[in-house]
Amino acid sequence: MNRVQSKRRSSLLSRPALYTDYYELTMAQGYFLAGRKDEQACFDYFFRDIPFDGGYVIFAGLADLLSTLENFKFHEDELEYLANQGFRKSFLEYLSDFQLKADIHAAKEGEVVFPRTPILRLEGTIIETQILETLLLNILNFESLIATKAARMKHAAGDHKVLDFGLRRAQGLGGIQASKAAIIGGVEATSNVYSSFVHGTPASGTMAHSWIQSFDDELTAFRKYAEYYPENCILLVDTYDTLGSGVPNAITVAKELEEKGYKMKGIRLDSGDLAYFSRKARRQLDKAGLEYVKIAVSNQLDERLIKSLRSQDAPIDLFGVGTRLVTGHESPALDGVYKLSAIDDEPKLKISENIEKNTLPGRKKVLRYSDNDGNFYGDGILLKDEKNADTIFHPFYPAKHADVTSFNAEPLLHNVMQNGTVNIDLPTPTQSADYAKKRLVKLNPEHKRFENPHIYKVGISQKLMDLRDELTQNFK
Known part of the structure; x- marks a missing residue:
């Protein structure tokens, strides 16, 4: 991007604070009134199903999200609007001085990604991580859907x-x-x-x-x-x-x-x-x-x-x-979700009657395993402090597992925002397209076919599986 183009480029929304769902703000006020505003939270962004009956998704929207978050603040007329909606004066005074201090780790824009793999991890106060949910989902879900199509x-x-x-x-x-x-x-x-x-x-x-x-x-x-x-x-x-x-x-x-x-x-x-x-x-x-x-x-x-x-x-x-x-014809939306995985140092999970909607607890990282030719083999979801894993297990059917000791491992998530400041050069669409093209070459052809594409391996480490099972038992 040349200098003239970089001057033209601005955030997707110049005033993004109210680009949210109402309940994000009611929950945020609830946390504030309960004296929990300084609690630290961790949320994961991922999706469960691949659109278009396909075999992969192209991750897009990160640059727009980050550029939008750089302008995140509550303006006076927005606070007046919230006051008219019945929000408490003390909470609005807190929002008037609100500054984003979050950390974000994410896959690179243009990355080839798969179901259940955390694509983005957002850490910060429980209020800021809650307020950002709708904005994040709106941008990443839509742009990833269209990039995939x-x-x-x-x-x-x-x-x-x-x-x-x-x-x-x-x-x-x-x-x-x-x-x-x-x-x-x-x-x-x-x-x-x-x-x-x-x-x-x-x-x-x-x-x-x-x-x-x-x-x-x-x-x-x-x-x-x-x-x-x-x-x-x-x-x-x-x-x-x-x-x-x-x-x-x-x-x-x-x-x-x-x-x-x-x-x-x-x-x-x-x-x-x-x-x-x-x-x-x-x-x-x-x-x-x-x-x-x-x-x-x-x-x-x-x-x-x-x-x-x-x-x-x-x-x-x-x-x-x-x-x-x-319009993302045939699949009008990517079902990306944003789920709480930790409060302070305590891992959290959601349990559902539908086993595939159970979430993975704790702060996590993702390793992508590739063979010596660079071809993708699978993704491993590990706890953040784990160095590597010898075996990855199917998230819901642990009898299905794979030995990954012979594969090369690379981290999928990278630090893109530190303490509320974007710390990478935001990629242009052309740069992200070049990256996507290079990564798609590494994806085996059976994952790219339109009819019955092969399912890409996504597994969890033994330690993550043990933590999830232990927490699940505690709720029974």
């Missing part, structure tokens, strides 16, 4: 480019986060000019049908566009008759550009049978000696449709994705 689309597209066209179909201003997260997931560019301006990501776009309709005829519309954008000319060819007029008129304009020393970049198809029309269009272009002209397609694309088009050997060079990317 984008990664799946890019995986389906292979070496072909994928562009984000989704702003007009996004849920309000969430389109800004969606376009950023899509870049992290591997999309090469976005039509979202605002997101591009703020984050320094590549912007791209062509024309709409209305441009062509506004002229008396299609050929004139094409010629005018080529006149104004000779070096970046991509023509939309399906306004009237794709093969009867659209592609032939595009060929005419491409030849005229050649005479002027330019090469037309491509054509775009936005309707109909994309495999059929792309093949027919490719033949017409090649017959005219325009092998260099690319074919772009759009229209309700997702990873499965992209995969289908490629399996049909459709001669498509670029995929424009929109609605099904920015």
Whole structure:
């Protein structure tokens, strides 16, 4: 990110203190009135289920979360609002001087992550850790969902480019986060000019049908566009008759550009049978000696449709994705949760009738195990003070376990905020995308397939399992 772009970049919310659920504040006031404001708490952020019936998630949103927390304070008019809501004067006086002093350990943005593995650990006073819950979940859940969807689309597209066209179909201003997260997931560019301006990501776009309709005829519309954008000319060819007029008129304009020393970049198809029309269009272009002209397609694309088009050997060079990317089509939310694991030095856990909703107690760390080629084998969840583990056990079915002594171990969580101060250089979306790409290479192919992906190993250490079992017995 250059200096100009860094000046543009600001926090996602300039005033984030009230971007929360009401009960976070009532609990915070309760802790204060009970004299517990200085108690130290630890919360874990993780998710239970992988969206899109997939095999992995791309962690995104960390940079937005950290930049937002840098501006965390309660303003006078916000305190007046809370007073009108009935909050106590003594609590509001406490909030007026509130300063964030929390510590955060988190996976790197762009990391490949899996169910039940703590992705972020937040430690601080019980009040600050409680107040931050909703903000944290809102940002991380959404951006990780969209980054994951984008990664799946890019995986389906292979070496072909994928562009984000989704702003007009996004849920309000969430389109800004969606376009950023899509870049992290591997999309090469976005039509979202605002997101591009703020984050320094590549912007791209062509024309709409209305441009062509506004002229008396299609050929004139094409010629005018080529006149104004000779070096970046991509023509939309399906306004009237794709093969009867659209592609032939595009060929005419491409030849005229050649005479002027330019090469037309491509054509775009936005309707109909994309495999059929792309093949027919490719033949017409090649017959005219325009092998260099690319074919772009759009229209309700997702990873499965992209995969289908490629399996049909459709001669498509670029995929424009929109609605099904920015809305997380088929899985509208990541079920990330934020659970208390310790108060002061006392480990805590939640017990549920559904065993898979039982939480893991204590302050923890995560080790990622890889083979000598760097390929991911599994994640081990250990107590914070453990150096390593010889064996990791399935969190709920300990008969399933794995010896990890022959694997290399790397810590997954890194200190990103100390005493309320961000202590890393916040990554740009492009930097996070580069990291995600490198990490996905290390994930075995069976975890990336769309049909019945292999389940990635996530286990807990013997000591963590013993602590959980001991605490569970104490509640019976």
